[in-house]
Amino acid sequence: MxxxxxxxxxxxxxxxxxxxxxxxxxxxxxxxxxxxxxxxxxxxxxxxxxxxxxxxxxxxxxxxxxxxxxxxxxxxxxxxxxxxxxxxxxxxxxxxxxxxxxxxxxxxxxxxxxxxxxxxxxxxxxxxxxxxxxxxxxxxxxxxxxxxxxKKEIDWFYEGGAAAIYPDAWEEFRDLIPENERGSSLVDAYHKRLNSDDLEIQYAAARAWTKWEMMTAYLRPNLENVQKAEDDKFSLAFARIENHYFVNKGFxxxxxxxxxxxxxxxxxxxxxxxxxxxxxxxxxxxxxxxxxxxxxxxxxxxxxxxxxxxxxxxxxxxxxxxxxxxxxx
Missing domain, CATH: 3.40.50.1820 (Alpha/Beta hydrolase fold, catalytic domain)
Incomplete structure (x- = not known):
């Protein structure tokens, strides 16, 4: 069809x-x-x-x-x-x-x-x-x-493809990671922080990870959706589990x-x-x-x-x- x-x-x-x-x-x-x-x-x-x-x-x-x-x-x-x-x-x-x-x-x-x-x-x-x-x-x-x-789907969203459409939101997502760690995979760099022994580091990474996705999910901006990133309980599960699956190529x-x-x-x-x-x-x-x-x-x-x-x-x-x-x- x-x-x-x-x-x-x-x-x-x-x-x-x-x-x-x-x-x-x-x-x-x-x-x-x-x-x-x-x-x-x-x-x-x-x-x-x-x-x-x-x-x-x-x-x-x-x-x-x-x-x-x-x-x-x-x-x-x-x-x-x-x-x-x-x-x-x-x-x-x-x-x-x-x-x-x-x-x-x-x-x-x-x-x-x-x-x-x-x-x-x-x-x-x-x-x-x-x-x-x-x-x-x-x-x-x-x-x-x-x-x-x-891999090409993960790379599109997390390694610069989607950034061509949302460069403003992308910079906020990217800038959580120090410049000296950006040369390889941002997914891996976030993985390190989302699994940190310091819960505040986990929360900061989870908020940034979640906000990037929520900023790009609608054709027209949806503030209510973006605000989900500020809910630490939601964003921690969303970011940690998502990142875990992506690092492991979906198993x-x-x-x-x-x-x-x-x-x-x-x-x-x-x-x-x-x-x-x-x-x-x-x-x-x-x-x-x-x-x-x-x-x-x-x-x-x-x-x-x-x-x-x-x-x-x-x-x-x-x-x-x-x-x-x-x-x-």
Missing amino acids: EPHEAETFVNKRTLYAPIEPYSSGNLKVSDVHTLYWEQSGKPDGHPVVFLHGGPGGGTAPSNRRFFDPEFYRIVLFDQRGAGKSTPHACLEENTTWDLVNDIEKLREHLKIPEWLVFGGSWGSTLALAYSQSHPDKVTGLVLRGIFLLR FPSDSHLLDNVDKIRHIKTTIVQGRYDVCCPMMSAWDLHKAWPEAELKIVYDAGHSANEPGISAELVVANEKMKALMG
């Missing part, structure tokens, strides 16, 4: 009204980690699991609003070290494959035979890794802001692992929603995935950047979930 430039200026679908969970709990997934989970919507509806970004970003009540609560059984959970999961910002036993296993443990705990998988940014990475590992448990995929965690066996395994999920009904001007996860990744997987529908939102909360992107995500309803009955 040819990619479609979404005409988001007409027929915009709005998010569903806010809802509260009908159940929630904590699932111990290892000797170290316990995950927070919740369910909302229709208890006997078609299950959908929401995979948040970062890694380390955690979920928010607004995440429930992408789904029709009269049709979907909506499952949200905070990944290891993120949000309400404990221990907070913990890097021990925290890899992509631990998270893939956690999704299965949660599915089994909730007695769900199979589910729709919804993920954006890092959530798209995890959704691909999970579905390629357990294709028989996935009824469909809705992906946004594709991130394949390849994938090869740079092209997710593209190399598309055949395992080629049969799964999939919609990809991508902002044309996404600086965090530039469209090259969605395009590469589309070329490897032309069966997946690619919706390009011409007036959006990265965030799922931008009007054009949220509208297309709601439309994608509505289309999935027709397939699932």
Whole structure:
């Protein structure tokens, strides 16, 4: 199917009204980690699991609003070290494959035979890794802001590519690192500080790391989003866990692992929603995935950047979930 430039200026679908969970709990997934989970919507509806970004970003009540609560059984959970999961910002036993296993443990705990998988940014990475590992448990995929965690994507965002568009925000991010350490990898330089024995050094690095990403996430500036960086609890988990995954190349066996395994999920009904001007996860990744997987529908939102909360992107995500309803009955 040819990619479609979404005409988001007409027929915009709005998010569903806010809802509260009908159940929630904590699932111990290892000797170290316990995950927070919740369910909302229709208890006997078609299950959908929401995979948040970062890694380390955690979920928010607004995440429930992408789904029709009269049709979907909506499952949200905070990944290891993120949000309400404990221990907070913990890097021990925290890899992509631990998270893939956690999704299965949660599915089994909730007695769900199979589910729709919804993920954006890092959530798209995890959704691909999970579905390629357990294709028989996935009824469909809705992906946004594709991130394949390849070296060129990390280099684009942290080694100067995105700086061409946001030079002001970039200088603030770069300047936390002394000049004599900037010659190699800024990701490595931040790793050293985010794992310092001095908590204040960790916090300062976490605020700078988080602010850089929040400054670039929207096509138009969003002050509320940028202010998240000042929340030390949020920014510490977000920055430490994200950096940990990036230093370790996503714990994938090869740079092209997710593209190399598309055949395992080629049969799964999939919609990809991508902002044309996404600086965090530039469209090259969605395009590469589309070329490897032309069966997946690619919706390009011409007036959006990265965030799922931008009007054009949220509208297309709601439309994608509505289309999935027709397939699932």
